[in-house]
Amino acid sequence: MLISAGENIHGYKVSEYKDIVFGFCNSSEGAGFRQVALKKMSENAEKLGANAIINFKMEIYPVSSIAQEATAYGNAVIADPIDGAVQTETPHKVNLEAYTRKPKTEESPIGQIHDINGFKFVVCPKCGTKYKVETDKNGAVHIKGFDDVDDIEPGLQVFCLRCGTKFTVPEK
Ligand SMILES: [Zn+2]
Numbered sequence: 001m002l003i004s005a006g007e008n009i010h011g012y013k014v015s016e017y018k019d020i021v022f023g024f025c026n027s028s029e030g031a032g033f034r035q036v037a038l039k040k041m042s043e044n045a046e047k048l049g050a051n052a053i054i055n056f057k058m059e060i061y062p063v064s065s066i067a068q069e070a071t072a073y074g075n076a077v078i079a080d081p082i083d084g085a086v087q088t089e090t091p092h093k094v095n096l097e098a099y100t101r102k103p104k105t106e107e108s109p110i111g112q113i114h115d116i117n118g119f120k121f122v123v124c125p126k127c128g129t130k131y132k133v134e135t136d137k138n139g140a141v142h143i144k145g146f147d148d149v150d151d152i153e154p155g156l157q158v159f160c161l162r163c164g165t166k167f168t169v170p171e172k
Helices: 033-047
Strands: 012-026 053-060 068-081 112-115 119-124 128-135 156-159 166-169
Touching: 012 053, 053 156, 068 156, 112 156
Parallel strands: none
Antiparallel strands: 012 068, 053 068, 112 119, 119 128, 156 166
């Protein structure tokens, strides 16, 4: 299967468009989940009788605080070698490292810090519930009994116990 992130494949001419093909894989299936998504996409293209995929893209989405899902997709096509053109560079080796960047998550709202008699409280930006904030010797903030619910977004994110809003506890 020839795979290209562009609209063309060097040395080939697209003679027939088949369909958009997808391949999904969850990171819980192992570190090679991006390759698996790519493989599934290729298999789906093969089922359509395609020999190439153009406009290939891969997206990595967080599906929970610890798991990500890779979606590989592109246009399955039939690409014929152009007579006389050099088909040296077959782009079937996709550099998956280009897709290892962390996904862009929606940024959580930031809670305001209130200092009340020397105690620091963070206020839920939606419902106003206050949570006592402790700062450890490294300057990291904690709320007793709360874990960071988002490993991807920087800083400490918690769910408000009252309204369920996920928000960021600022360091200061
Ligand atoms: Zn709340």
